Amino acid sequence: MSEPKKCDEIEARWANQFLTGYRPHVVELIFYQNAGEDDSSRVVSRIVTTPDDAKTFLTNLAGTIREYEELVGPIPVDGLDKLRFGKR
Numbered sequence: 001m002s003e004p005k006k007c008d009e010i011e012a013r014w015a016n017q018f019l020t021g022y023r024p025h026v027v028e029l030i031f032y033q034n035a036g037e038d039d040s041s042r043v044v045s046r047i048v049t050t051p052d053d054a055k056t057f058l059t060n061l062a063g064t065i066r067e068y069e070e071l072v073g074p075i076p077v078d079g080l081d082k083l084r085f086g087k088r
Contacts, residue, residue: 013044027054 015031028048032041
């Protein structure tokens with residue numbers, strides 16, 4: 001069995017749109033890339049996880065955003081009216 005890859009060895013993919021959803025015992029995080037030219041999006045990654053792991057991710061992400069804003073300044077939020085989430 002080979003050793004797991006290090007973080008910097010894994011291909012990074014750009015995502016600028018996100019969709020979240022849930023089913024019993026599962027939370028889905030879907031990451032899209034929109035080039036903006038024809039308003040079409042393509043899925044670049046789909047993560048399926050447990051609700052408790054998703055909440056751990058949320059806590060980690062919130063901490064990262066808080067630290068970023070303390071260092072760099074507030075992040076302007078655009079497109080909140082386009083948020084899509086909910087039961088799938």
